[in-house]
Amino acid sequence: MKDLFFLSNICEVKYDVPSFSTFGSGGDLSCVVYPKTAEELAKAVNALNKDGIKYITLGACSNTLISDDGVDDVVISTQKLKGKEMSGDSLYLLAGEKTNRVCRFACESFLSGIEGLCSIPGSIGGGLVMNCGAFGRELGDVIEYADIFIDGKIERVYAKDLGFAYRHSKVKDLGIAVGVSLRLVGGDKYSIAKDMKGYVIARGKSQPKGKSLGSVFKKAGDTSAGYYIDRAGLKGYQIGGAQISDLHANFILNAGGATSTDFLRLADYARQEVDKQYGIKLKYEVDFVPDCLLGKQ
Numbered sequence: 001m002k003d004l005f006f007l008s009n010i011c012e013v014k015y016d017v018p019s020f021s022t023f024g025s026g027g028d029l030s031c032v033v034y035p036k037t038a039e040e041l042a043k044a045v046n047a048l049n050k051d052g053i054k055y056i057t058l059g060a061c062s063n064t065l066i067s068d069d070g071v072d073d074v075v076i077s078t079q080k081l082k083g084k085e086m087s088g089d090s091l092y093l094l095a096g097e098k099t100n101r102v103c104r105f106a107c108e109s110f111l112s113g114i115e116g117l118c119s120i121p122g123s124i125g126g127g128l129v130m131n132c133g134a135f136g137r138e139l140g141d142v143i144e145y146a147d148i149f150i151d152g153k154i155e156r157v158y159a160k161d162l163g164f165a166y167r168h169s170k171v172k173d174l175g176i177a178v179g180v181s182l183r184l185v186g187g188d189k190y191s192i193a194k195d196m197k198g199y200v201i202a203r204g205k206s207q208p209k210g211k212s213l214g215s216v217f218k219k220a221g222d223t224s225a226g227y228y229i230d231r232a233g234l235k236g237y238q239i240g241g242a243q244i245s246d247l248h249a250n251f252i253l254n255a256g257g258a259t260s261t262d263f264l265r266l267a268d269y270a271r272q273e274v275d276k277q278y279g280i281k282l283k284y285e286v287d288f289v290p291d292c293l294l295g296k297q
């Protein structure tokens with residue numbers, strides 16, 4: 001790793017950081033940069049670009065499987081890029097705000113529209129990239145615009161140009177999301193809170209507790225990937241420390257010391273079985289770092 005002392009004049013930098021994935025796997029990250037503001041992020045990325053240093057972006061790392069060998073590229077973490085501002089029925093959020101906390105904040109602010117997203121364990125920036133969703137609602141439904149660091153400067157891109165589709169947007173192709181504006185609707189705090197509680201209870205009944213890689217595959221047409229994995233007889237199937245949940249077959253549990261290789265081998269086995277038994281080619285919803293990890297299992 002090159003000497004990156006110049007970054008510490010811009011924002012907080014840490015070296016040899018253990019993977020912070022929510023499901024507990026992945027090797028160390030050589031260098032992590034933690035901008036606290038959009039300006040710090042822009043300065044840090046411009047400095048990296050100037051020196052031709054490669055980097056990746058991570059939010060809460062709830063949807064990114066990191067190689068057990070770790071990451072040598074610099075990681076731009078949005079974990080400390082936090083801030084919320086309300087203006088009428090709009091809510092502006094910096095990319096590192098956690099989606100579940102945003103939902104609770106919206107409720108406290110009498111704003112409705114994202115109740116169903118309240119148990120998604122990622123950042124709002126990661127949610128924007130993935131167009132995360134639950135209970136028939138997607139984040140893209142309420143996005144007004146995103147501020148994205150593109151080619152050296154921050155640009156405002158409106159929802160119609162963000163290419164939202166099922167668990168997809170073109171945000172990552174454009175650059176790094178630094179902030180996002182949600183257009184919500186005014187509502188009654190108590191009924192918003194009641195709906196959110198209902199969604200939390202529903203998730204609690206249908207999804208496993210503890211560390212897991214959730215929503216591993218995208219739906220195949222209108223049918224959930226979990227349906228096919230379940231029908232293939234794979235609930236409870238285990239490779240190393242990774243185990244397909246008995247409760248929800250599209251979730252892979254960290255049953256104890258699971259490595260990213262365990263997760264990947266098990267996911268790929270499920271994918272092959274579903275293809276063999278039903279001729280359905282499941283597509284990953286989860287991202288991989290590095291991309292080539294996918295070919296290595």
Ligand SMILES: Cc1cc2nc3c(=O)[nH]c(=O)nc-3n(C[C@H](O)[C@H](O)[C@H](O)COP(=O)(O)OP(=O)(O)OC[C@H]3O[C@@H](n4cnc5c(N)ncnc54)[C@H](O)[C@@H]3O)c2cc1C
Binds near residue numbers: 056057062127128
């Ligand atoms: C237990 C569990 C339950 C889940 N349930 C759901 C669910 O119900 N619905 C659902 O849709 N998803 C679900 N997920 C998946 C995941 O939580 C969401 O996709 C989440 O929105 C990802 O956010 P993140 O911050 O963790 O993203 P990360 O994993 O950190 O990143 C995801 C991708 O976005 C990129 N990225 C992150 N931040 C930025 C940024 N600011 N600018 C540009 N690129 C960026 C990363 O490079 C990566 O490619 C679940 C995951 C788990 C582990």
